[in-house]
Amino acid sequence: MDQDQNGSALNRRNLLKGASLAGAAALGTQVAAEPPAAKPAATAKTDGAGPNAIAGGDYMVDVLKSLKLDYIVANPGSSFRGLHESLLNYGGNRAPEFITCMHEESSVAMAHGYAKTTGRPLCFLAHSTVGLQHASMALYNAWCDRVPVIGVLGNIMNAAARRPGIEWYHTAQDPCAMVRDYTKWDDQPNSLQHFGESLVRAYKIAMTPPMGPTIVVADGELQEMHMKDVKGDLHLPRLALPQPPQAEDSALRDAAKLLAKAERPIIYADRMARTPEGMTLLVQLAETLGCPVVDMGGRMNFPNNHPLSQNERGGQLLRQADVILALEVADLWGMTHEFIDNEEQTVQSKIRAGAKIISISSTELYLKSNYQDFQRYAEPDYPMAGDAQASLPSLIEFCKREIDDGARGRISKRAEDHAAAKAKAYEATRNNAAVAWNASPVSTARLAAEIWSVIKDEDWALVSNDALSGWARRLWTFNRHYRYIGGAGGGGVGYCLPASVGAALAHRGTGRIAINLQADGDMMYAPGALWTAVHHKVPLLTIMHNNRAYHQEIMHVLRMANRRDRDPSTSHIGTTIDNPYIDYATLAKSMGMYAEGPISDPAQVGKAIRRALEVVKQGSPALVDIVTQPR
Amino acid sequence: MRMFVIAAALLVSAPAFAADNTVTEGKRLYNFKGCYQCHGYVGQGGAGVRLAPDVKPYEVFSDFVRHTTGAMPSYSEKILAEDELKKIYAFLQTMPKAVDVAKTPLLMNAATGK
Numbered sequence: 001m002d003q004d005q006n007g008s009a010l011n012r013r014n015l016l017k018g019a020s021l022a023g024a025a026a027l028g029t030q031v032a033a034e035p036p037a038a039k040p041a042a043t044a045k046t047d048g049a050g051p052n053a054i055a056g057g058d059y060m061v062d063v064l065k066s067l068k069l070d071y072i073v074a075n076p077g078s079s080f081r082g083l084h085e086s087l088l089n090y091g092g093n094r095a096p097e098f099i100t101c102m103h104e105e106s107s108v109a110m111a112h113g114y115a116k117t118t119g120r121p122l123c124f125l126a127h128s129t130v131g132l133q134h135a136s137m138a139l140y141n142a143w144c145d146r147v148p149v150i151g152v153l154g155n156i157m158n159a160a161a162r163r164p165g166i167e168w169y170h171t172a173q174d175p176c177a178m179v180r181d182y183t184k185w186d187d188q189p190n191s192l193q194h195f196g197e198s199l200v201r202a203y204k205i206a207m208t209p210p211m212g213p214t215i216v217v218a219d220g221e222l223q224e225m226h227m228k229d230v231k232g233d234l235h236l237p238r239l240a241l242p243q244p245p246q247a248e249d250s251a252l253r254d255a256a257k258l259l260a261k262a263e264r265p266i267i268y269a270d271r272m273a274r275t276p277e278g279m280t281l282l283v284q285l286a287e288t289l290g291c292p293v294v295d296m297g298g299r300m301n302f303p304n305n306h307p308l309s310q311n312e313r314g315g316q317l318l319r320q321a322d323v324i325l326a327l328e329v330a331d332l333w334g335m336t337h338e339f340i341d342n343e344e345q346t347v348q349s350k351i352r353a354g355a356k357i358i359s360i361s362s363t364e365l366y367l368k369s370n371y372q373d374f375q376r377y378a379e380p381d382y383p384m385a386g387d388a389q390a391s392l393p394s395l396i397e398f399c400k401r402e403i404d405d406g407a408r409g410r411i412s413k414r415a416e417d418h419a420a421a422k423a424k425a426y427e428a429t430r431n432n433a434a435v436a437w438n439a440s441p442v443s444t445a446r447l448a449a450e451i452w453s454v455i456k457d458e459d460w461a462l463v464s465n466d467a468l469s470g471w472a473r474r475l476w477t478f479n480r481h482y483r484y485i486g487g488a489g490g491g492g493v494g495y496c497l498p499a500s501v502g503a504a505l506a507h508r509g510t511g512r513i514a515i516n517l518q519a520d521g522d523m524m525y526a527p528g529a530l531w532t533a534v535h536h537k538v539p540l541l542t543i544m545h546n547n548r549a550y551h552q553e554i555m556h557v558l559r560m561a562n563r564r565d566r567d568p569s570t571s572h573i574g575t576t577i578d579n580p581y582i583d584y585a586t587l588a589k590s591m592g593m594y595a596e597g598p599i600s601d602p603a604q605v606g607k608a609i610r611r612a613l614e615v616v617k618q619g620s621p622a623l624v625d626i627v628t629q630p631r
Numbered sequence: 632m633r634m635f636v637i638a639a640a641l642l643v644s645a646p647a648f649a650a651d652n653t654v655t656e657g658k659r660l661y662n663f664k665g666c667y668q669c670h671g672y673v674g675q676g677g678a679g680v681r682l683a684p685d686v687k688p689y690e691v692f693s694d695f696v697r698h699t700t701g702a703m704p705s706y707s708e709k710i711l712a713e714d715e716l717k718k719i720y721a722f723l724q725t726m727p728k729a730v731d732v733a734k735t736p737l738l739m740n741a742a743t744g745k
Binding site: 340436439453 | 677678700739
């Protein structure tokens with residue numbers, strides 16, 4: 001960094017005042033923005049680095065603290081050594097506290113899980129070229145999942161300041177280029193003030209729907225420069241988040257008219273409820289309309305024990321629907337079409353002719369070209385660009401206005417019918433779970449039922465996706481927003497374990513039991529996250545769905561063999577995890593974690609989970625390895 | 632006399648032995664040919680639908696396996712001979728019934744909405 005261009009005119013006395021003002025403008029516990037705090041006095045040099053700051057990295061810590069970031073998740077790297085030391089000795093390793101990760105993919109996935117649990121981002125640090133390449137897969141998941149994650153990347157631009165050899169391998173002239181296709185914004189600041197403003201901007205952009213990852217480079221020379229060499233003003237930039245964009249009122253009014261008149265409306269919600277408020281609003285809308293809801297599971301959108309929750313009958317109801325409301329549905333085309341992947345790939349519409357589709361989605365507001373996460377072009381009749389949760393209050397209000405006496409009768413009758421169907425669906429679910437009940441390896445339904453019997457009287461949160469073929473979401477009662485956070489987003493394997501550790505970190509101290517349903521293939525991408533959980537005392541109950549394979553892939557290979565009329569029995573080659581089996585309990589124990597297994601006998605499952613739960617209740621992570629049926 | 636007893640014993644046990652063998656072989660083929668991948672080790676379903684207990688009549692079963700153009704990849708006789716499919720069918724018929732939900736507290740306490 002060109003130090004000469006940085007003036008040194010600091011007024012450190014006012015730092016604390018500045019920091020607390022910025023802090024006040026920062027977030028509470030939810031994603032929604034709070035009203036901006038009063039502006040600090042407009043005179044220059046009234047805030048900046050703290051009174052004890054001696055290095056550029058110290059100012060960076062002040063900026064991080066002003067954003068109220070609880071933790072820094074990182075694998076250490078020399079390109080951010082200046083900032084690292086500042087975090088410890090200037091920042092006191094508190095808010096943010098340094099969480100040691102064993103892979104940058106784990107760092108980012110932890111931030112991903114944490115953000116979906118709290119509504120607030122974490123900051124990950126990465127070591128230039130190598131660190132960012134490691135982080136890139138998890139960044140892609142966060143991007144696809146529309147989740148805010150903030151990165152600070154070490155890099156050393158000044159060639160004359162780089163140590164010879166390794167530091168050249170670990171430098172790029174535009175390091176963020178490699179992930180620019182799936183980050184919302186990045187910058188490579190040229191001065192400390194520039195860094196401060198860009199980090200606060202990165203926070204703001206990451207948190208504005210559609211949310212996503214952002215990255216700011218912390219140049220090595222900036223981190224290590226002495227404060228006395230700083231020229232010019234050094235402010236702590238103030239954060240004020242924009243309100244999430246609401247869909248346009250007249251479009252919402254039209255939608256309300258259609259919904260109020262509909263005979264068979266249905267709501268599909270995917271990445272909708274950003275906060276508990278989102279779930280409350282969706283319940284209000286559903287009850288106002290007597291409208292069934294299918295929660296697609298991108299977020300915890302709707303309580304699955306509500307009589308209008310119709311996940312079990314979704315396919316059937318969609319086919320009958322005359323008006324379909326899609327809220328932040330990531331793949332609207334896939335939701336409305338059946339794509340049959342047989343020799344002749346065929347497509348069938350899942351909706352009846354003349355059915356009207358209303359879509360509210362913030363992804364309409366921001367897309368990029370290269371990566372195809374935007375899915376196949378869908379043709380909703382009423383597309384609205386806006387954040388669905390932010391649009392619900394108006395939509396509910398407009399629906400209420402449109403409901404006349406005729407509609408009221410229809411709505412209450414409909415609600416009764418759905419409640420009756422719900423009771424029947426529960427019964428069918430239990431009957432289905434009863435098949436293969438005593439099978440060994442353990443059936444996924446049995447495993448879900450065994451876990452439920454242990455946790456149902458606890459306060460709990462499922463912090464992984466429902467890896468048990470959806471049995472957890474069928475058999476357990478998900479009635480709070482924090483019960484579920486959805487999956488990886490981009491389908492990148494290796495998300496589940498670290499994201500669960502990040503989410504469990506967010507739950508720590510709440511008394512909730514964080515549960516991770518852990519697939520075996522995913523576990524082996526970055527098992528070091530187990531160590532992070534132990535080292536930082538993150539209570540997390542991990543239960544392995546160990547089917548000893550990359551199971552989905554076996555099926556794909558077999559599909560090809562059958563299509564080509566060749567031997568299907570070779571499909572295990574390259575897709576199974578055997579010879580030898582992996583002993584996950586021993587793996588966990590080697591990192592100091594309480595662990596049991598492998599368990600194949602269903603009669604032993606409940607007892608083992610109960611013992612592990614006791615360990616988790618004492619504040620430590622625990623793992624139980626269950627050998628399971630394929631799906 | 633002694634000879635006769637042995638012969639009789641063989642006569643009695645031979646069909647049972649053959650049936651046993653068919654089921655064991657059917658189980659092996661069910662796994663070897665990949666049915667387990669989508670239908671579970673005991674036919675309970677997974678990525679594919681439930682096949683057992685209450686297996687469909689053989690004609691329906693085999694017609695589906697041979698000719699489906701739906702989500703399941705079909706099997707020709709070249710990659711799954713007719714007698715192999717029959718053995719798989721015999722294996723699936725031996726799968727145990729579902730447990731009685733009313734007598735299984737874990738199930739009675741799940742999917743209740745509470």
